Amino acid sequence: xxAFNPGAFFFYLLAGVTVISAAGVALARNILxxxxxxxxxxxxxxxxxxxxxxxxxxxAQLLIYIGGILVxxxxxxxxxxxxxxxxISNVSSGLIVGAPPAVAVMALCVRVALRTPWPLTEAVPAxxxxxxxxxFLQELLLPFEFVSLVLLMALVGAMVIARRAAKEKGVR
Amino acid sequence: xIIGLSHFLVxxxxxxxxxLLTVATRRNAVAILMGVELILNAAALNFxxxxxxxxxxxxxxVFALFIIVLAAAEAAIALAIVLAIFRHFxxxxxxxxxTLKD
Numbered sequence: 361x362x363a364f365n366p367g368a369f370f371f372y373l374l375a376g377v378t379v380i381s382a383a384g385v386a387l388a389r390n391i392l393x394x395x396x397x398x399x400x401x402x403x404x405x406x407x408x409x410x411x412x413x414x415x416x417x418x419x420a421q422l423l424i425y426i427g428g429i430l431v432x433x434x435x436x437x438x439x440x441x442x443x444x445x446x447x448i449s450n451v452s453s454g455l456i457v458g459a460p461p462a463v464a465v466m467a468l469c470v471r472v473a474l475r476t477p478w479p480l481t482e483a484v485p486a487x488x489x490x491x492x493x494x495x496f497l498q499e500l501l502l503p504f505e506f507v508s509l510v511l512l513m514a515l516v517g518a519m520v521i522a523r524r525a526a527k528e529k530g531v532r
Numbered sequence: 533x534i535i536g537l538s539h540f541l542v543x544x545x546x547x548x549x550x551x552l553l554t555v556a557t558r559r560n561a562v563a564i565l566m567g568v569e570l571i572l573n574a575a576a577l578n579f580x581x582x583x584x585x586x587x588x589x590x591x592x593x594v595f596a597l598f599i600i601v602l603a604a605a606e607a608a609i610a611l612a613i614v615l616a617i618f619r620h621f622x623x624x625x626x627x628x629x630x631t632l633k634d
Contacts, residue, residue: 466549473541
């Protein structure tokens with residue numbers, strides 16, 4: 361470690377943000393803090409995608425996860441909790457029982473990651489958007505269409521479930 | 533120091549472990565969903581890292597995109613269910629919602 365290495369610096373910065381916010385998601389007392397810590401995790405993972413040269417994927421992560429899923433989760437948090445009672449809003453039960461298996465799985469994954477001789481190749485940094493579009497419209501056309509079908513079903517299904525609940529309640 | 537594949541795999545393993553911890557210990561249904569999102573992100577990060585360091589093509593990124601899209605669908609459905617459960621039970625604590633029949 362003689363000279364300043366900007367690549368390593370940015371990697372450790374992004375990895376630190378990701379891991380610390382993920383710990384916040386897992387351990388924060390208030391569920392609203394968990395939701396905002398999830399923002400840090402998702403943004404850190406988007407930064408790691410950009411670090412890996414996946415430009416389209418990083419932007420898609422920002423748009424879909426942070427712009428869509430996180431806002432949806434915040435809506436659910438605010439609609440289903442009485443935020444006033446902070447203390448009981450996000451109870452963790454059985455941390456002593458739950459932590460050892462999680463740590464064991466984590467240690468196993470780390471061990472596999474470090475011990476296995478992966479067949480590495482030299483990656484060429486190139487824009488990925490055009491290649492992704494070609495992959496989706498040629499060899500992966502069928503899964504692509506299936507995903508659009510799944511999204512349509514999810515949209516209709518979510519509306520039906522939420523509306524039936526509103527009808528039972530007599531709202532509208 | 534060169535940042536290599538194993539760095540990303542370790543970050544992803546930590547993310548996965550924390551997601552597992554969240555799913556296992558939280559009682560709030562929305563918090564359990566957040567743990568699932570952590571696990572999905574860890575898996576997608578693995579796919580992209582392997583795509584960059586081992587394969588050198590875009591297939592891993594395609595998998596990550598599918599994961600993001602399916603996570604969006606899953607979140608929409610799951611939150612609709614959570615709202616329905618909340619209207620019915622007035623609680624989304626996973627321990628309270630244990631009756632199979634009225």
